Amino acid sequence: MLQIAFIRENQEKVVTALAKKHMDAKAIVEEIVQLDENRRSTQVELDNTLAESNKLSKDIGEMMKNGEKAKAEILKQKTVALKEKSKDLSEKLEVYASELTQKMYLLPNLPAEIVPVGKTPEENLNVFQEGDIPVLHEGAQPHWELVKKYDIIDFELGVKITGAGFPVYKGKGAKLQRALISYFLDKNTDAGYQEYQVPHLVNADSGYGTGQLPDKEGQMYHVGLDDLYLIPTAEVPVTNIFRDVILNENDLPVLCTGYTPCFRREAGSYGAHVRGLNRLHQFDKVEIVRVEHPDRSYEALDGMVEHVKDIMRELKLPFRILRLCGGDMSFASALTYDFEVFSTAQDRWLEISSVSNFETFQANRLKLRFRDKDGKNQLAHTLNGSSLALPRVMAGIIENYQTPEGIVVPEVLRKYTGFDIIN
Structure with a gap:
């Protein structure tokens, strides 16, 4: 606010x-x-x-x-x-x-000066790109066909149990998913982020605190009897740890990470571009959240971008970074960088992470302050990023690492999976 x-x-x-x-x-x-x-x-x-x-x-x-x-x-x-x-x-x-x-509450955050002018995702600014796009063998398939072939993700079973957008991970698919979660958390904690396990439902105050309410109310699952919301991201409960908190200046920065399932209604999302893992109602994500001194928050944002870059390099996936234009930014963000992985089988870029600085926008709603050296209370800056969202990372791995013999597991994940290939 x-x-x-x-x-x-x-x-x-x-x-x-x-x-x-x-x-x-x-x-x-x-x-x-x-x-x-x-x-x-x-x-x-x-x-x-x-x-x-x-x-x-x-x-x-x-x-x-x-x-x-x-x-x-x-x-x-x-x-x-x-x-x-x-x-x-x-x-x-x-x-x-x-x-x-x-x-x-109805006013969005102001975009930073370097935010590009634009209305659609096509007007986002490509600021970085790295990694060779692999040349796949003849007959290579998109992930929604490969997961059926190797019986690692079952979309139809998810429809039976719940509905569309709730896949069931099986066997080596479930182990690969768990390996990614463990790898992401280890990378984050090694970088100084403290791990949290947080509730998967939040009250309305938490939704207002981080800016999901009232802006994203229609996209959140609401448990009416208890007036609680299923979280759309770990950002909401993790950031709300600091609601109504006054930190000391020497407590900053505060670095947090957490794994949670995420729930999004994604109303109105249809078509080939949302097939398979491309867009889900329930998915897993590892989040990083920072509480920073206002003078250092943009330096911290650059550090978060470098951190996610390092993960993508270790996974050896081709990726690019976009600085979002004003029309494609979230309600609460002042500046956002999106990471996208290239899906060779689909011949398109898939968003896998958003790294954002909210400046004082969330902190003002949360009443999150710090006491400076002069004893005065100031609003902190909050930042968050996906590190990473799993569905499209899974899609990228399954498609880009496919061979005629099976799906090769990225080397960095093998100590977590216990196997080198899915076949």
Whole structure:
């Protein structure tokens, strides 16, 4: 959430910046500023009324001591009126504050200056590419055919148990999945990230804290009876560990990692581009989250990008990095880099990771602060990244490592799988 003081003092800047995310924010910004003005003027009136009431109470006490009961009774009638006025003003203030908060929840984060202008994924900026695209043998197949051939992932069984988008991993497919999770976690903890195991359901406060609510409400599975949400990513519960927390400056940076299943409704996703593992309702992901000093968060973002690069190099998969344009960015992000793996069998790039800096946007919602050297509380910066999302990594491995003899397991994973090939 943007800070109200910043919005009030930079209305044109906010409107111009959000235009890069293809939002016409002029009307809502003006409404927010007016609500804030109403809230502040009501607060001043309430403070003055309470001060006047307190002064009259003291005066009444003095009059009673001096035997001036008649005068005291007159003032008592005034205090009754002032108390009623204070009650009305408090209720009015509460309404303004609630309306202001709800309106501010609707404003996305401002994109960083280096975010490219654009509306569609085709306008994202390719900033890095590495790895040779393998030349596959004649008769090479996409992963949804290969998993049937080697009986390692069963999509139809998932449909039977739950529905489309809930695959069942079997035998060596399940072991390969588990190997990737263990490998990712080991890479992250070796890099200084502390591992967490977190709940897979969160309350609404957690959803609002990281920006999934109200923006992504329709994409989240909601358990209505308990008013809980299945997590779309480990970012939500891990980042909310620090909700309403004040850290010391020397505690920064805080580095966290965690593995969770992720649940996304993905309403309206159909077609060949979402076949097989390309888009699922339930999938596994290992996440990295950082809480950083504002002066160092973009340096930390670069470090996270390098960390994911290292993983891709060890998996020996061809990949590229895109700096997302304004129209393709998430609601809460200030700057996002997407990693994509090249699927040779599908002849297309598949997104496997997003690494983002949210600056103070999440921290303001979370009330996540740190105490600086002068003893003042400041909002921290939060960052997160996929390290990595498993379905499309699996798809990339299955397709790019296929041979006439079977699917070769990347060398870095063999100590986890216990086998070199799936055949």
